[in-house]
Amino acid sequence: MMSDLPLDQVRTLLAVVDEQSFDAAAAVLHVTPSAVSQRIKALEQRTGRVLLLRTKPIRLTASGQVLVRFARSLAQLEQDALAELGLGSPIRTLSIAVNADSLATWFLPALPDTPGLCFDLHRDDQDHTAALLREGLVMAAVTAAPQPVQGCTSVRLGRMRYRAMASPAFVTRWLSDAPLPSALPTAPLIVFDRKDDLQDRFLRALTRRRTFTSIRHHVPASESFVDAVAGGLGWGMIPELQAVSRGDALVDLVPEKPMDVPLYWQQWKLDSPALATVAEAVAEGAKQSLR
Template sequence: MDFHFEQLRAFVAAVDHGTFESAARELMVTPSAISQRIKALEQSVGRVLLLRTKPITITASGEIVLRLGRAVHLLGHDAALELHADDALTPSTPAVIPIVVNADSLATWLLPVLADIAAQESIVFDLAREDQDHSTDLLRAGSVMAAVTSNAEPVQGCTVRPLGRMRYRPIAAPAFATRWFEDGATAQALTAAPVVVFDRKDDLQDAYLRRRGVDPADPPRHHVPASADFATAVGLGLGWGMLPDAQSDAPLRRGELVVLDETGGVDVPLFWQQWRLHSRLLELVTTAVVDAARSTLH
């Protein structure tokens, strides 16, 4: 079967933007042109790649073609840079590298790394936020090219490199600790004290409670689904929560937070998974991320 660049480009744009109309605006063509290119691609492949819902739903066959479309885009950009290396010209459209990352890495150490790269290269990042235990699902689907994940088992077609460990400890505001934990982080206190949870996938607090013999369903819980706001909520006394050292060290030194249980820390190992693709830009990103993580994480 033959794959045509414009068909792949239309397909990727439709998946990323969710509708043919939005994809058409991105590529400056008509929605009809997007529809015709994707229909021709499906006829060439002999499979249905998209369900025409709103937003568009990608099929299992479509996930395979999506990975191909993203790879072709990135390799084409690499080739254009090499071809124009001598005359200082760069491609008019920057390379797009989609990455999935856990919220705490995004809020602490990762963004400065990506900003440094973007300041020097013709590149833009399409960041997806996902819990580190679930991020490899997006790699399998072809939605992203790389992931910061807690999964050391490589997704098919990917390589894995260790980044280090994010250390989390049960933290609270001093006044909150005085009110709820007068006798320390006992099972009785943990059963009654409100807890702050990131979202329904966040198991850090529940895992700590289980280790202390407490049913996670017992304490009242607040859901605060943003890393910086989560730390703010803990600092304001909304509840206690498991905070990474990168967020808690400074306020702990200032006396704005306290550690509830010095033995209750947990290390979450993080890994960088990326497509096994020989791309200069992707390797540049990988090297920078791995180097920064190893100098920042435990």
């Protein structure tokens, strides 16, 4: 029964996760930090499970993830109902995970221009955004994972094409004295962050080798990543959508071997008009921009 999960305690758990501290959650809920702690403890006692790991940042246990998904679904349904009734705030917040390259190219223009929607975007690698869905931190995600997260639907959006690129000066300095399969593995490269394995995947396909000894620069911002490649700091895999605007500043190292990354839209199975509106707009934006 619904009474088995007191809604004030469930909402408090969601606030702690979103605000990432008991003090910040207390400020949002207009209660004391002690009250927040007592509610979480009471919910853990009621469920007989540890829900939160009191670390920095706060982490959810598997049981906590289940309750946060429930709490976020409940909050979205409540927002939709109040909006239809003309009660409360007309603003409905949607939390969405999206990879950096999509965020820098096609995703933002695809979002619907709807005054009543507020977007809480979470950026992560496309191979990891599905985990945010699983943890209940977001309601939808652009992801490379085709298999739906439990409780979600999955729709193919298209393929984002990447090309191995470098500046003309970089090619002259590092890649002109030996065949590319021999020179590229030892040339400096740029990766987005430590989750980014796109360059390694390309090298494995090109050379059939498993390990590489090149210098690696970490540049964790999509536009800055392209700037670093164009500036000659290293070579890297750049979305075709970004490369076209750089003209002669970038050289396609292997034009006949692009790398395509399939992207999917996963969202909770939730009868939410706001979520349906965004899903339709994202699918149309992907249709126009992706392969």
